[in-house]
Amino acid sequence: RKEVEQDPGPFNVPEGATVAFNCTYSNSASQSFFWYRQDCRKEPKLLMSVYSSGNEDGRFTAQLNRASQYISLLIRDSKLSDSATYLCVVNMRTGNQFYFGTGTSLTVIP
Amino acid sequence: SQTIHQWPATLVQPVGSPLSLECTVEGTSNPNLYWYRQAAGRGLQLLFYSVGIGQISSEVPQNLSASRPQDRQFILSSKKLLLSDSGFYLCAWTYSSYNEQFFGPGTRLTVL
Numbered sequence: 001r002k003e004v005e006q007d008p009g010p011f012n013v014p015e016g017a018t019v020a021f022n023c024t025y026s027n028s029a030s031q032s033f034f035w036y037r038q039d040c041r042k043e044p045k046l047l048m049s050v051y052s053s054g055n056e057d058g059r060f061t062a063q064l065n066r067a068s069q070y071i072s073l074l075i076r077d078s079k080l081s082d083s084a085t086y087l088c089v090v091n092m093r094t095g096n097q098f099y100f101g102t103g104t105s106l107t108v109i110p
Numbered sequence: 111s112q113t114i115h116q117w118p119a120t121l122v123q124p125v126g127s128p129l130s131l132e133c134t135v136e137g138t139s140n141p142n143l144y145w146y147r148q149a150a151g152r153g154l155q156l157l158f159y160s161v162g163i164g165q166i167s168s169e170v171p172q173n174l175s176a177s178r179p180q181d182r183q184f185i186l187s188s189k190k191l192l193l194s195d196s197g198f199y200l201c202a203w204t205y206s207s208y209n210e211q212f213f214g215p216g217t218r219l220t221v222l
Contacts (some may be wrong), residue, residue, distance in 0.1 A: 031208055032207075032208045032209075032210075034210050034211075041198075041218070042215075042216075043200055043213040043214060043215055043216045044154070044200075044213050045213070046210050046211075046212065049210055087153075087154075089211075091207060091208060092207075096142055096159055096161055096167075096207040097156065097159065097169075097207075098144070098156070098204075098211055100153055100154040101153065102152065102153035103153060
């Protein structure tokens with residue numbers, strides 16, 4: 001079983017739509033959670049960390065559900081520039097390893 | 111502020127040739143350093159990580175090796191490249207195992 005699983009998509013949504021991605025993780029000892037954004041042929045860039053109480057950054061909201069072992073990312077009022085692959089990342093503080101999902105592809109359509 | 115450098119940006123190498131990719135971090139000390147590979151259309155595969163000079167942990171047995179000769183320098187090497195070594199190689203650093211990682215711009219390697 002993979003440590004982190006994501007729906008690969010693709011998600012094709014119109015501008016202005018709200019879209020949500022989920023990511024499940026297998027190890028209940030996981031401690032840190034992140035969402036990264038990766039543009040085509042570029043390096044992943046940190047979008048936001050995910051805190052236990054949930055957190056928001058502008059149009060982006062991240063939530064963590066430890067009981068069900070999943071994290072989510074909600075994007076409101078989608079922009080064309082939001083088109084990218086979104087990677088879910090999970091880390092256990094022991095072992096120094098970060099586990100990446102394979103990414104969810106989003107295309108925002110004019 | 112911290113920055114991470116990787117070079118070269120692009121590399122085309124014949125099968126059987128050696129490889130050396132370099133990664134350096136500026137603006138921080140004693141970072142944890144990582145090498146990942148991303149094959150076309152695939153997720154990130156952790157190759158090596160290091161928590162200090164000379165300390166290397168290997169995640170995937172293969173014909174690659176890594177070294178950390180200085181605190182902020184991480185090198186990925188191979189004596190003989192295989193076709194399957196083609197991919198996008200990314201170096202990353204983090205303060206600790208529970209902080210976010212920051213990636214370098216990557217090296218796109220094509221083995222012919």
